[in-house]
Amino acid sequence: MSGSYNIEPLAYKPSSSAGYPDEKNQHQVRSPDDIDVKLSDNNTATSVAPFRGMGKEELLQHSSKPFWRRLRMICISIILLGWLALIITVVALVLIYPKCKSPDSRTWWQNEVVYRIYVRSFKDSDGNGVGDLDGVTSKLDYIKDLGVGVISLSPSYEDDGSDGDFHLMNHMKIDDAVGGDQALNRLITQAHEKGLKIILDFIPTHTSDQSDWFRWSQEAKYRNDSYRNVYVWTDTPTNWKSMYGGSAWNESSVRTGEHYLHQFLHNQPDLNVRSPQVKEKLNEILVYWLNKSVDGFYIRNSAYMFEDYDLRDEPKLQYADGDDYGDYDHKYTKNLPEIYDMFARWRTTMDEHMNRVLMADPDPTSSVKDMVKYYGHFQRDGVQLPIRKRSFPSNCGGKCIGKYVSDWMNNLPSGRWPTWLFGDETTERFASNHNESFIRSFAMLTMLLPGTPVLYYGDEINMMDLATLTPSSNTSRLQPMRGLMQWDDTPNGGFTNSSMPWLPLGADHQTNNVKNQSAKGDSLLSFFKNLTTLRKEDTFRIGEYYPAAVDDNVFSFVREFDGKKGYLVAINFASVPQKRDYTKFHSTIQSTASFDLTTGGSESFDSDIDVDTSDLTLGPMQGVVVSWDFVAKEL
Known part of the structure; x- marks a missing residue:
């Protein structure tokens, strides 16, 4: 056909060696220049070899042209940008998308409700009219059935026999009045068998003035005596005030001219927690009880552990005109930053013993932002559960409750866990200034919010403060919120067989008690059990x-x-x-x-x-x- 090309096959020329190609030229590859192309008379092309593309030099020459270089750079850039976009998308999805949680990702102190017991008022087991640890042990089934999982015990250490809870003689011995060490061992063993945890109070701030430590400190004659600085001594007292009136300094009857510090009562000298020896002794106390299988500690009076190193006078408040405790700014005797270092030290000790917890009571007058420092300060872990006092008026409405909740939740550091205090032995009972409807509502709130509720014994049956007692201005045990637990309608309320219980019974104990409320499906006691059951749902736990x-x-x-x-x-x-x-x-x-x-x-x-x-x-x-x-x- 005119105008077309015909490719003629290469003619075969047999070699001279037995009909095989010449071995010398057997592997020779022709270059494009060796291909003979000729046109026939009808314009048909003939070739002696097939076209095999550009050679290396020609290919390099063409590929180095600006157009091809730019095209390669564009393609490489598109690929790199695509990979970068993919990586950014994956990272964003990981950060934004809700993280999966395991139903078992909470620890026991987050899952359970804490039941605070004032031991002397809960149950008397030996008929002497005073509650004891064996009495608590006898009511473990009741506590378990209530749906709580942690028992926090009021101070039970050996004291000097004074009418107070913090006159400690020995931090490593349980007082015989509540059963002694063996009673605590029985309580811990049986509580653990039922899946309950036991938390003891820990009092690092002071001792009784009758303790061996204080006696040895007073008798120390030389500055290198080991016990000389276990307490805070000075020969130039400052203007510091005791919380219960008068000067915070008391002159020693032995160390002439020297005064010891007592931020509480005069017979409760303050420990010098700055002393390395005191720090070591306090840590020994923790380890001693941890080895006894105690599950945690509640650090009491924690804001008062340290005082100013230079013992400077405290400034008066701007508008104060008196000379009482409330007239001064206690910047040198309360909430000093050294307390966070002690929390971190004790947290390390707790972590070494695995799965234990530290609670503490921040100063209730502190701001929430100061309270949350208890969780940890300067990247060091502190206590797991700061116990914040409830503080709102009796007519607290929705916005008031909302502020109470948001103040804690909005200031909560990342990864930390809030607490909700229902009551304790130093706070007026709920039922004394709120009706049962409000109490039920507050219980629903605190039980179902994220956090650990702390319930005070007797609040589950709406016990009230004792009308025959008024809050005293000292640390006396005779406080109205420490009434005897009302178990039944018998003359002694099921608390004791003694005819002389150490406190009077509540006036309503014959109608308002555990036995009567257990028989009613709509009682406050039943409502608490329903709440603790609902709280165990995964949605409320995590x-x-x-x-x-x-x-x-x-x-x-x-x-x-x-x-x-x-x-x-x-x-x-x-x-x-x-x-x-x-x-x-x-x-x-x-x-x-x-x-x-x-x-x-x-x-x-x-x-x-x-x-x-x-x-x-x-x-x-x-x-x-x-x-x-x-x-x-x-x-």
Whole structure:
């Protein structure tokens, strides 16, 4: 065909060697220049060899041209940018996407409710009218059934017989009045068999003036005597005041002209915790009880462990015109930063013994930002559970409760765990200034928020302060919030067989007691058991927390955990009904939810009827818990 090319095959020329190609030229490769191409008369091309592409030199010559160089750089840049974008996307997804949590990722002191017991008032086992450790042991089944898992004991160490809890003679011996060391051993053994933990008070601030340590310190004649500086001594007293009135300095009857420090009572001299010997002794006390299988310690009066090294006078408050404790700024005797170093030292000791806990009582007048330093300071771990006192008025509403919660939650350091104190032996009982509806609402709040609740014995049956006693201005044991536990309606309330218990019984013990409340399905005692049961759900143990509707009357929040139920806890703290559309306050709240628990009240809920959270009415001082199936949204 005219205009086409015909490629003629290369002619075969047999070699002269037996019909085989010449061995010398057998592997010779022709270059493009060796290919003969000719055109026939009809313009058909003929070739003597196939075209095999550009040679190396020509290829390098073309590839080095600017166009090809730019094209290669563009392609390489696209590939590198693509990889970088992929890496950034993966990292962002890891950081943003909700982290998976194991249902067992909490420790025992996070999962359990702490039950605080004032030992002398809980149960008398030997008929002498005073509660003791064997009495606590006899009620372990009751404590277990209540749903709590940790028992915190009031000071039980050997004392000097004074009418107080902190007149310590020996930090490493249990007082015979509450059963002695063997009684504690029995309590620890049987508590552990039932899955309960035992926490002891730890008092590092002072001792009794009758203790061997103080006697040896007074008798030390030379400055190199080992016990001379175990306490705080000076021959030039400052203007420091005792918390209970008068000067914080008392002149020694032995060391003439010298005075010892006592921030509390005059017969409670302050230990010099700056002394290396005291630090060593205090650590020995911890190790001693840890080796006895104690599960943790509650550090008492922790804000007062250190005082100014130079013993400087404290400044008066600007508008103070008196000379009492409250007229001074206690910047040199309270909340000194050295306490955080001691917490870190003791935390190291606890960690060496595995799975133990430290609690402490920050000064209640301190700001929340100062309190949270107890968790750790300067990248060093401190105590796991600072116990913050509850502090709100009797008419506290939704916004007031919201501030109480948010002050703690919003200032909580990352990875730390809050606490919610219901009561203790130094705080007026709830029932003395709040009605039962408020108490139920507050219990629902503290039990279902993230954190560890601390319940005071008797609060579960609404015990009140003893009307026959008033809070004293000293450390006397005779305090109104330490009334005898009301077990039944017998003359002594089931507390003792003695006709002379050490404190009087509450006036309502015949009608308000454990026996009577156990028989009622709607009692406060039953409500507490329902709360401790609900608290064991994975959502409440490890789920996320989100505030929902919070206003002058209502406080509510959501707890959710992927693959488990989502919960709305809504509480009306007002004296009139409140209606809200709760679906507006958090995106995962379902409009149709199941009823789980209520505090009681005028609005009734039925477990067989769905709850409409978009039109939910709560009665006066009423709380409710509702739930729905929750699955986290994919990004």
